[in-house]
Amino acid sequence: MTKKNILFFGLLFCSTTLFAQRTDVEGMAYFDEQRHPNFRENIVIPDVNGYRVLKCDFHTHTVFSDGLVWPTIRLQEAWSEGLDAFALTDHIEYHPFKNDVKVDHNRSHEIIEKDAQKNNxxxxxxxxxxxxxxxxxxxxxxxxxxSEFIESQDAAYDKATVMKAAEQGAFVFWNHPGWQPKIKGSYEWIDFVEDLYANQALHGIEVINGFGFHKKALDWCVDKNLTVMGTSDIHNLIQRSYDTDRDYVHRTMTLVMAKERTPEAIREALDAGRTVAWASKYLAGKEEHVRALFDACVELKPPHYTEVRGNGNNTTFYEITNNSDLYFELILTEGNGTRGIVLYPQSSQLISAAADQSSLSYDVVSTYVRSDQHLNVTFNLN
Ligand SMILES: [Zn+2]
Ligand SMILES: [Zn+2]
Structure with missing residues (x-):
């Protein structure tokens, strides 16, 4: 008997109570243990300065443009992954499945509108x-x-369309700048973009799109006070595209610091730029927001022990705790203490410092506040 068969018979004998629950059809048994458990993941991130940290993905696709899934699947994914908010952003001008799926620019959203409400x-x-x-x-x-955003490949229409969206009150962000690096101007602050920006028709930029970190976009957001966005731009199944069985792997998203969990509060936070992009182990955003997020998640406890080593080498021990599902990696930049700290999600580490140290400073190397700069934090030890 193969291992598989032993397991199968084992299940048959052990699962009599399970089968007993499902005897509605005579002559039928159900192997329900094979079903994927249905539950919503909770992504734990503490409030930041009184704001709730909402997990949002405002760039996804369905079969109503070039995505490979029906809108309902996007909702199921968002629910089970613990997202608070998302948007279906099917292409206006690109419909490779138009012979099979009727072109209707509003339809994907409509299909899941009620179910989204039911699922909170x-x-x-x-x-x-x-x-x-x-x-x-x-x-x-x-x-x-x-459907109001006219289809055209005419450059003049391009600008008019984006302007029109902004005039109608949309929040507009530039997607994946530099995704076609061989095309001249694709990763530059060209006149077209400057024009939108000058007319307040550009509000944010994708700093992280899926697996790509657009480093120049982070500097543009910082220098021009645009909102930092992180999105999945997912076309296939999330589980097909992301190796979600591995630790720290989750879809790329925007952490939005909002006054409450409502569409209006999300909009206010986006307009105010209170966002951080989150992908893999990394956070990218404006320094004040990355710092506020770090401070809300990480806590240095008071010293709990000093080892007397004499000759001025006494060493004090501290516990440092990460109260979130985010990941932080720190490298010492100033002071005499633990050189490197890895703060795994919802865990603590022991660190030490020379007893006469008043502070330790670290670069949080899993964060970016500019293309070439990590968040630097200082822990006061006294
Ligand atoms: Zn795109
Ligand atoms: Zn897209």
Whole structure:
């Protein structure tokens, strides 16, 4: 008997109570243990300065453009992954399945609107304005009617369309700048983008899109006070695209620091730029927001022991705790103490410092506050 068969018979004998629950059809048994357990993951991140940290993904696709899934699947994924809010942002101009799926720019959103409410997920209406590179693609979210954004490959229309979205009150962000690096101007602050920006028709940039960190975009966001966005731009199944069985792997998303868990509060936070992009182990954002997030999650406890070694080498021990599902990696930049600290999600580490030290400073190397700069934090020891 193979191992598999032993397991199968083992299950048959052990599961009599399970089968007993499902005797509605005579002559039938059910092997329900094979079903995928259905539950919602909780992503734990403490409040930041009184703001709730909402997990949002405002760039996803379905079969209503070039995605490979029905809208319902996107909702199921968002629910089980613990997202608070997301948007279906199907391309306005690109419909490879148009012979099979009727082109309707509002339909994907409509299909899941009610179910999103039932599942307590905030569904934001959006679309991807998809023009040639440069400048490429722009997402407009918090829109009313996606069909209003005319289809054209004419450069003059490009600008008009994005402007129109902004005029109608949309939040507009530039998608994956630099995704076609061989095309001249695709990763530059070209006049087209400057024009939108000058007309307040550009509000954010994707600093992380899926697996790509657009480092220049982070500097643009910091220097021009645009909102930092992180999105999955998912086309296939999340589980097919992300190796979610591995620790720290989750879809790329935007952490939005909002006054409450409502669409209005999300919009206010996006307009105010209170966001941090989160992908893999990494956080990218403006320094004040990354710092506030770090301070809310990480706590240095008071000293609990000093080892007397004499000759001025006494060493004091501290516990440092990460109260979140985020990951932080720290490298000592100043002071005499533990050189490197890895703060795994919801865990603590022991660190030590020379007893006469008043502070230790670290670069949090799993964060970016500029393309070439990590968050630097100082722990006061007294
Ligand atoms: Zn795109
Ligand atoms: Zn896209």
């Amino acid at each position: 997920i905030i569904l934001v209406k959006g679309t991807e304005v998809t023009r040639s590179t440069p400048p490429g693609h722009f997402n407009a979210i918090f829109i009313n009617d996606a």
